[in-house]
Amino acid sequence: MSRYFCHEHPAVLSVGTRVIDARPGAALLGETPFHPGGGGQLADRGVLCWSGGEVTVVGVDASGGQLWHLLSAPVEIGGAVQAVVDPAFRDLMTQLHTGTHILNALVFQEFRGALVTGAQMNDDGTARMDFDLPDADNDRLRGPLEAAINDVIRQDLPVRYRYVPMDDAAAEPGLIRNRSVAPPPDADGLVRVVEIVGLDRQACGGTHLASTGCSRPVRILKIDNKGRHNRRVRLGLATAG
Numbered sequence: 001m002s003r004y005f006c007h008e009h010p011a012v013l014s015v016g017t018r019v020i021d022a023r024p025g026a027a028l029l030g031e032t033p034f035h036p037g038g039g040g041q042l043a044d045r046g047v048l049c050w051s052g053g054e055v056t057v058v059g060v061d062a063s064g065g066q067l068w069h070l071l072s073a074p075v076e077i078g079g080a081v082q083a084v085v086d087p088a089f090r091d092l093m094t095q096l097h098t099g100t101h102i103l104n105a106l107v108f109q110e111f112r113g114a115l116v117t118g119a120q121m122n123d124d125g126t127a128r129m130d131f132d133l134p135d136a137d138n139d140r141l142r143g144p145l146e147a148a149i150n151d152v153i154r155q156d157l158p159v160r161y162r163y164v165p166m167d168d169a170a171a172e173p174g175l176i177r178n179r180s181v182a183p184p185p186d187a188d189g190l191v192r193v194v195e196i197v198g199l200d201r202q203a204c205g206g207t208h209l210a211s212t213g214c215s216r217p218v219r220i221l222k223i224d225n226k227g228r229h230n231r232r233v234r235l236g237l238a239t240a241g
């Protein structure tokens with residue numbers, strides 16, 4: 001798979017393009033601003049507008065190496081289309097995803113390389129991350145962790161990207177942070193590294209804020225044990241207003 005359009009142009013959420021393949025309820029486009037999700041991030045939602053009308057995109061299937069847009073109705077569309085990502089949904093995922101990086105970085109530093117064993121972002125503004133953490137005091141962790149995350153948000157640290165060869169990424173301790181899901185390398189063998197400047201670097205294919213200050217404050221909702229070596233941290237974005 002070549003690089004995602006949304007990696008190259010993260011601010012472009014509407015693209016005029018053409019349908020290059022279709023079946024009832026699904027469409028493959030020449031170009032797409034949709035992020036397919038992965039690593040716990042939900043696929044973008046939005047709409048496709050074509051001469052026959054408009055249909056909601058409810059998900060993206062990237063399993064075959066192409067981005068198939070999954071539609072809310074069993075229509076088979078063709079020709080020119082405008083592909084439009086729902087900006088509020090993208091922003092929600094991007095804030096949550098950036099928040100999980102900050103959480104992940106702080107836990108990684110505090111607990112000497114504790115790895116992520118799972119992550120899931122939800123459309124209600126919450127997310128969870130599971131860490132391989134054998135001995136942590138959940139109640140004592142919660143307050144300081146929440147304060148530390150919000151301190152990073154207040155510092156408004158910039159977020160940057162670069163592409164490195166997969167072998168180099170694999171050789172750098174901590175760069176591949178997720179024990180179960182490492183992002184796939186591009187067709188050119190490069191893997192995308194996301195840096196929150198001054199805080200953290202890790203390989204990731206998701207969407208991220210331009211700087212940490214673009215996030216609403218984050219709350220740690222709960223920390224609990226899921227097995228002897230697993231701590232589940234639930235976080236949520238503070239509601240607006």
Ligand SMILES: [Zn+2]
Nearest residue numbers: 194204205206
């Ligand atoms: Zn990420």
